[in-house]
Amino acid sequence: MTDKQLKITEKTSSGLCDALFDEFDLLRNGLSDAHRASAVAKLAVQIINTKKLEIEAAAFHKAGLRFIPLALTSKGIPIGKKEENAETGV
């Protein structure tokens, strides 16, 4: 693919809107097909969901909540561990 054909999307929310509008144009003019448009739409939804989660997390962080990366550490808390401790009194 040459440099002229390479299309780079601006990595912002409005850039994502532009990319979707471009896909509408391509679909309308017969330069894209339903499968490609569907894939673009699904990909866009994934990006949007990630971004929304980031915004939500930023809002919590701003409010003073500190995140503990439980899923990424080896010292995760096994499910049901707390209840067992409560029963034994440890």
Added chain:
Amino acid sequence: MQDTDRPHVHGETRARILALVKEIDAVYKQHMRKPTGMVCDICNKGDTDDIHKVKDVVNGYEHREHMSPRLCYGHACGWNTSYTKLEYNRRCLLLGLNRKVFTDRIEMSRTVFNEPVLSDEEVDLHFAQYLAKQLQKTVKEKR
């Protein structure tokens, strides 16, 4: 019986005022019926009639008109519904109210926010989500 209309006193002035009102009405109707000449960014359709026209500034983009998409009446209504819902939910969240409770809804209607509750980024993101849904809808229609 006394004549309250007094055409010999007010007749001329009244006629002038009525002529002006008719002129204003004609200018207003001419302006309102003028086609926009724009097409929708999503479906590429133009105005359908005098009332159902393409909007060049949609909800959420009032303070940055140059960024606003152009939407036909149908898509503008759809976006308006979606945007209003998001804004309402955010207001509820900020006030700590439950939108399903009637008294809370009344409390919401009494509250006015001086500043917009949604950021530009959030509006753009929500519009992108709306576009993605519309794209999926178009794909379903094409198949």
